[in-house]
Amino acid sequence: MSKILKYAAGGIAACLPVTAAFAAWQLNMTKGVTELSRDIHGLHMLVFWICVIIAMAVFGMMIYSIVKFRHSQGAVAANFDHSTKAEVIWTIIPIAILVGMAVPAAETLIKIEDMRDSQLSIKVTGYQWKWHYEYLDKNVAFFSTLARDSDAARQLGSGIDPFKVPNYLLEVDHPLVVPVGAKVRILLTASDVIHAWWVPAFGMKKDAIPGFVNELWFRADEPGTYRGQCAELCGRDHGFMPIVVVVKPQAEYDAWLKSQQDAAKPAAATAATLDVNKNDEAATLLARAE
Amino acid sequence: MSEGSERAIMVAVVTQADRKRAARRTALLLACVAIGIYVAFIVSGILKSR
Amino acid sequence: MRTSTINHAGHGHDSHAADHDDHGPAKGWRRWVYATNHKDIGTMYLLFSLLMFFIGGSMAMVIRAELFQPGLQLVDPGFFNTMTTMHALIMIFGAVMPAFVGLANWMVPLQVGAPDMALPRMNNFSFWILPFAFTMLLSTLFVPGGGPSGGWTMYPPLVLQNGTSFPMLIFAVHLMGASSIMGAINVVVTIMNMRAPGMSLLKMPLFVWTWLITAYLLVAVMPVLAGAVTMLLTDHYFHTSFFQAAGGGDPVMFQHIFWFFGHPEVYIMILPAFGIVSEIIPTFSRKPLFGYDAMVYATASIAFLSFIVWAHHMFTVGMPLAGQLFFMLATMLISVPTGVKVFNWTATMFKGSLSFEPPMLFALSFLFLFTIGGFSGLMLAMVPADFQYHDTYFVVAHFHYVLVPGAVFGIMAGVYYWLPKWTGHMYSMKLANWHFWMSTIFVNVLFFPQHFLGLAGMPRRIPDYSTQFADWNMISSIGAFGFGLSQLLFAYIILSSIRGGVKATDKVWDGATPHGLEWTLSSPPPYHSFEIAPDVK
Numbered sequence: 001m002s003k004i005l006k007y008a009a010g011g012i013a014a015c016l017p018v019t020a021a022f023a024a025w026q027l028n029m030t031k032g033v034t035e036l037s038r039d040i041h042g043l044h045m046l047v048f049w050i051c052v053i054i055a056m057a058v059f060g061m062m063i064y065s066i067v068k069f070r071h072s073q074g075a076v077a078a079n080f081d082h083s084t085k086a087e088v089i090w091t092i093i094p095i096a097i098l099v100g101m102a103v104p105a106a107e108t109l110i111k112i113e114d115m116r117d118s119q120l121s122i123k124v125t126g127y128q129w130k131w132h133y134e135y136l137d138k139n140v141a142f143f144s145t146l147a148r149d150s151d152a153a154r155q156l157g158s159g160i161d162p163f164k165v166p167n168y169l170l171e172v173d174h175p176l177v178v179p180v181g182a183k184v185r186i187l188l189t190a191s192d193v194i195h196a197w198w199v200p201a202f203g204m205k206k207d208a209i210p211g212f213v214n215e216l217w218f219r220a221d222e223p224g225t226y227r228g229q230c231a232e233l234c235g236r237d238h239g240f241m242p243i244v245v246v247v248k249p250q251a252e253y254d255a256w257l258k259s260q261q262d263a264a265k266p267a268a269a270t271a272a273t274l275d276v277n278k279n280d281e282a283a284t285l286l287a288r289a290e
Numbered sequence: 291m292s293e294g295s296e297r298a299i300m301v302a303v304v305t306q307a308d309r310k311r312a313a314r315r316t317a318l319l320l321a322c323v324a325i326g327i328y329v330a331f332i333v334s335g336i337l338k339s340r
Numbered sequence: 341m342r343t344s345t346i347n348h349a350g351h352g353h354d355s356h357a358a359d360h361d362d363h364g365p366a367k368g369w370r371r372w373v374y375a376t377n378h379k380d381i382g383t384m385y386l387l388f389s390l391l392m393f394f395i396g397g398s399m400a401m402v403i404r405a406e407l408f409q410p411g412l413q414l415v416d417p418g419f420f421n422t423m424t425t426m427h428a429l430i431m432i433f434g435a436v437m438p439a440f441v442g443l444a445n446w447m448v449p450l451q452v453g454a455p456d457m458a459l460p461r462m463n464n465f466s467f468w469i470l471p472f473a474f475t476m477l478l479s480t481l482f483v484p485g486g487g488p489s490g491g492w493t494m495y496p497p498l499v500l501q502n503g504t505s506f507p508m509l510i511f512a513v514h515l516m517g518a519s520s521i522m523g524a525i526n527v528v529v530t531i532m533n534m535r536a537p538g539m540s541l542l543k544m545p546l547f548v549w550t551w552l553i554t555a556y557l558l559v560a561v562m563p564v565l566a567g568a569v570t571m572l573l574t575d576h577y578f579h580t581s582f583f584q585a586a587g588g589g590d591p592v593m594f595q596h597i598f599w600f601f602g603h604p605e606v607y608i609m610i611l612p613a614f615g616i617v618s619e620i621i622p623t624f625s626r627k628p629l630f631g632y633d634a635m636v637y638a639t640a641s642i643a644f645l646s647f648i649v650w651a652h653h654m655f656t657v658g659m660p661l662a663g664q665l666f667f668m669l670a671t672m673l674i675s676v677p678t679g680v681k682v683f684n685w686t687a688t689m690f691k692g693s694l695s696f697e698p699p700m701l702f703a704l705s706f707l708f709l710f711t712i713g714g715f716s717g718l719m720l721a722m723v724p725a726d727f728q729y730h731d732t733y734f735v736v737a738h739f740h741y742v743l744v745p746g747a748v749f750g751i752m753a754g755v756y757y758w759l760p761k762w763t764g765h766m767y768s769m770k771l772a773n774w775h776f777w778m779s780t781i782f783v784n785v786l787f788f789p790q791h792f793l794g795l796a797g798m799p800r801r802i803p804d805y806s807t808q809f810a811d812w813n814m815i816s817s818i819g820a821f822g823f824g825l826s827q828l829l830f831a832y833i834i835l836s837s838i839r840g841g842v843k844a845t846d847k848v849w850d851g852a853t854p855h856g857l858e859w860t861l862s863s864p865p866p867y868h869s870f871e872i873a874p875d876v877k
Contacts, residue, residue: 024811026796029728035726051715058686062707065689071409071626071851077693081628090683091676098672101722106665108724113661145458154412154804160806162410169410169806193498194591196656196731200797205727208659209592210497211585214658229799231656231731235498239802280401306455306873308532313458313529320525324563331567331597335582339589 030200033222033247037203039108047101054097097265112204115215118185126188126195126208126230129237133176136187142262146240147171154240170227175244181255186216193235199228199245207232220247259266373468374458377867378445381467383762385442386755388470390831391820392434395478397824399427404786404820407813412804420803421489422481428492429509432609433516434474436743440465440612441749444551446762448527450858451545451867453536458529466522473515480505492800493598494569496583496591500576507577511567517562524558525552536857538876542636545856546629547754549636550615553754555609557604560647564791565601568594580843592657599650607646610710610742611639613750614681617703620757621685623854624700625692631684638684643750645674652714654727664723671721675714682711695852698772702753705745706779712740716791731801734794740787745780750783752779752830757836758847764864765841773835778826786819 031041125132127143134141146154150169154187155158161169179186188197190208198205202218220226228243248256363369365380376383402423405416445463449456457463480487487504487706488494499506531552535544544552571582574593579586583594622629629635651659651667654689659667685707716738729735757813760766789812794800798809805813844863847854857876861869 024808024809025792027792029795032555037728040724040728043722044719047719047722047725053717055711055715057709058711060683060687061690065686065692066704067695068695069625069636069689069692071693071695075693077626078691079627080691082631082632082633083687085465086683086687087631087634087680091680094676094679095673098675102672104667105668105722105724109661109664110666112724112727113664115409156412156416158411160411162804163810167806169804173864193501194495198731198799200728203724203728205656205730209658212592212658228797229798229802231500232862233421233801235501236416236421236489237345238421239799239804279528298416309533310458314528315535316532317462317525318679320559322548324525326341326563327560328563328567331564332570332854335567335571335593335597338593338670339580339582339587 011190015038031198032201033220033224033226034202034204035221036108036112036218037201039111040203043101043104046104050097050101067140070171071253105117105127112216115185117183119182120135121185122176122178123187123189124176124197124208126190126192126197126234126241128192129230129241129245131172131176131197131230131241132191135173135257135260138257138261139264139266140257142174142260144172144174144176146242147173151240158209167227169240170229170242170244172242172244174189175246176255177246177248178220178251179250181245181250183217183219185215185217188216194232195230195234196232197228197243198231199226199243200227202245205231208268220245223247223249352859356410364848371586374462375467376456378449378456378460378463379762379865380446381457381460381463382442382447384467385438385445385470388467389435389439389442389751390834392430392438392474394831396427396430396435397827399423399430399862400820401824402429404817406803406804406819409814410810411809412807415803417803418489419486421491421801422487424658424801425488425491426477426481429477429488429512431743432492432605434470434512436609436747436751437516437520438470440551440554440609440747441520443612443616443751443754443758444523444527447758447858448548449534449553450861450869451548451856452531452534453537453857453870453876454534454739455868455870457526458534458718459526462522463526466519466526468696469515469519471817473519476508477512477517480508483508493592493602494572496572496575496594499572507573510573513569514566517566520558521562524555524562527555529558531555536870536873536876541617542633543876545615546632546635547612547615550611550618550639553639554608554611557608557643557646561601561604561608564597565605568597568601571597584820595654595657596651600647601655602653603650604646605738607642609747610750611643613710613754614639614705614746616750616754616757617685617706619854619856620699620703620753621688621707623688623701623757623849623852624695624697626694626853627688628694629684630687631680634680635684638680641677642674645670645677647701649674652726653720655723656730661713666722668721672718675718675721678714682714690828695851697756697849698769698776699753701773701776701780702749702756705776706749706753709749709780709783710742713738713743713746716741727792731799732794733790733798733800736800737787737790737794742789744787745783745866749779754835757849758858759837760844760866761858761861761863763837763841764844764862765837765839766848767837768845769831770794771833775826775829778829779823780820782819782826783817786816787817787825788815789819 029041029044031038032094060265068247082227115188123134123136130143150171151164152158153162153165154169189212190205191211192210195208196205197208204216204218206214224247226245230238230241371380372384406420455583483504485505488502488505488509490499490502531548573582575582575584581589583589583591618629618635637742649667649671651663652671655664720726720738756772793812798805798810846862847859848863857858857874
C-alpha cells in the first residue's frame, strides 16, 4: 500500500513540470501535416459533432423524464405503448444523417487508396522488435531500433526517470528520412509476425504482414520530426519499436541520401546479402560524424 | 381433486412429453447445423490455402 | 409485454410436485454435481461468473497498476501481454457469457411457463465443462513460458510463438465453445417447444426474445471460432499452412474467420442485456415498454446485420477499396436499429412514473453509457478516421463502454432485479445504492480518459508509454482501483441476500409494475415450478 502511495506522490509531482515534447492532457486527434491527416481530422470532427448533437437530444429527453416524471413527486404514468409514425421517423432521419457522413468518408477513402504518381518508394519491413527501411533502387537500407537511452530506462526496475529521457520510447537510432512535399509510397511487409506502421501526423496506419506486401502513401507538407509506434501486438516488445520520420527540405534530403549511399558502397562490396550489424554500424558511425 | 383437473394433469403430462420429443429433434438439428458450420469453415480454409 | 391475465392454476403447488419428486433436491454436493434443475444450474453459472469477474478483474488491476505511471515498475512486458490476453478471455468467456447463460437458465423457463429447460442433463454438462476449461486456462499461468500472450484475438503467426500454453488455450476455447453451443441449443428448444399454451412468440417477454436471437447467433458462430482455432492447432502441430504464407496460406484469413465469429460474439454479449433493460425500465416507469414489436424487429435486424460487418475490425489489414466501403456502410447501418432501441427505451420513460430502485439505477446508467459506447462505435466505423483510431486506446475505450457499463451493468441490473426472487430475501437498498454510485462514477473515471489517450496517439496492448500519455493514464488507473474495490460490495450484497434478509413477496417490487410469469411464483419459487403449465390469456 505504501508503495502505491509513493508512486502516486512521485507521479503527481513528476506530472507538474512536464518536460515531454508533446502536450500533456491531450484531448483530441492531431491535425497532422498531410492533406490526408487533415481530411481525417475533419471527418472525425464532423462525426463527433453529429454525435454530440444527437446525444444532447437523447440525453436531454432522458434527463427531462427522470426529473419531470417521478413517482415520488406524484407523476401518473401515461398508457401509450407504441407509435408506428415515431418508429418510421426515427429510422429515416438517422439513415439520412448516415448518408451525410458516408459521402465525405468515401471521398477521403478514394484519395487514400490512390497509390499513383509517387516520387519515392520505400520498403518497410517489421521485425520483432525493430523496423527495417530500404530505399528501393537507391542502395540505402538500415534498421531502425529504439534509442539506447529509452531502452535503458524502460527496463523493469531500471530506476531511471522516463520524464528525463528525451522523447521517451519515441526515439530511434536511425530514423526514416524523406523529402518534404514528395509523395512517398511505403511498401510494407514483415519478417516474422504481423506488425503495423503508424505515424499519427501522417494519418496513415497499415498492417505489416509476413509474406504479403501492403501499400500506403503520404505527402508531408512541413519539415519536421514525426513519431509513431507499432500498432499491432507483435510480442514482448511491441511497445518498444517506435517509428521516427524526419521530413527534410529537398536539398537536405538529397545530401542525406548521397551520404547514405556513399557509406553503403564499401559495405555492399564486402557483403552480398544484407548484413544487419555491418550496415547499422556503418550508418550510425557516419551519422555521428556528421 | 375434481375430475376436470385430473384430466388437465393428464393432458399436461402428455403435452410435455410430446414437447420434449420435439425439443430433442430440434436440438439434434441445431447440433448438426453447428457441426456443419464447423466443417464448412475448415473445408473452405483448406480450399483457400491450396 | 402483452400478457394481460395469467391463470394461476399451474402455480406450482407442491402437492403435484410431490407426486413426481417427494424427495426434493438432493443433499450436499450431489445436488450441484448432478443438478438438472434450471434454478440450480442457473445459480452455479452466476456464481461461477462472479468468481471469474473477480479473477479477470484482478488481472485488470495488474494492467492498470503497471500503466499508472510511465516506465516499467511491476511486470515483465511478456507477462503484461499475458495479463491483457487472459483478462479478455476470462471476462468474455468466463464472466459475461456465463452470467447471461445463468440468467437465461433461471428466467427463461419461468418466463415462458415451462417446468425446466428442454434438455436438463445437457444443461448440467454445459455448465460443468466451464470450471474444467477455466482451470486449464488459468493453469497456463504456471507452465513454462507462461500463459498465452498473443491477445484474446489469437492472431497467427504471433499466437504460434506461445509454447506450452498454446494447446491448452486451444483446448479451453474448444470446451468453452462446446458449452456455449449446447447452452444455446437448450435455450432455442426450450423457447420454441416448451412455452405454456397461449404464450405466442409476440407475447414473450423481451428478455426471452433477445435470448432466442442470441442463441441462434451462438449456434451460428461458435463453430466458426472452433474451426479457426482448429486450423491454428493443425498449422502448429500437423504441418498444415492455413495461415502461413510460405505454405500457400494467409494470416489474414484467420482474421476473417475469427472476426466472422467475433462480431456476432459482441452482439451475443449485449443482446441479453438489451432484454434485461427492456424488462426493468417498464417496471419502474410503471408504463408498458414502448414499441414492443419494433424492439423485436430491431433486435432481429441487429443480429442479421452483425453477420456482414466483421471486417471493420480489420480495416488496416490491406483490403481493397470496395471491401472497405462495403464494411463501412454496413457497420454504419447497425446504428439505426440500435438507435431505435435507445429511442424506444427513452419513450418508455417519457410520461411514465419513475422510481429509482437499484435495478432501475443500473438500467438508466446502461442507457446513458452504452449510448456513449455506441457513438464511439459509429466514429470507428468511418474508415479513414479508423486509420487513426485502430489499435489505439480509442478502441479500448469504445469496447469497454459497451461491455462494462453496457453488458456488465445490464447483468448487474438483472441481478438486482431478480435476486430477491431467487433468494427470497430483499437486499440492503442502501448498500446497493452505494455500489451503484461508486460503480457509475469510477467506470467513467476509468474509461472516459482512454478516449483521449487513443486520440492523442497511444497504441493499445503496451505495458509502457511515452510521457505525454502519463496524465490520463494515471486518472484511468485511479478509476480502475476505485471500480475494482466497489465490486466487493456487489459480492457482499449477493452473498448476504443468499444468507438472509427481509422476506421478499411474490411480486418483490410492490410499488412498481413488474410483468411476467416469474412474479406469479413465490420468492424463492418452488424447486419445481410450472409442473402444470399456467394459462396465458
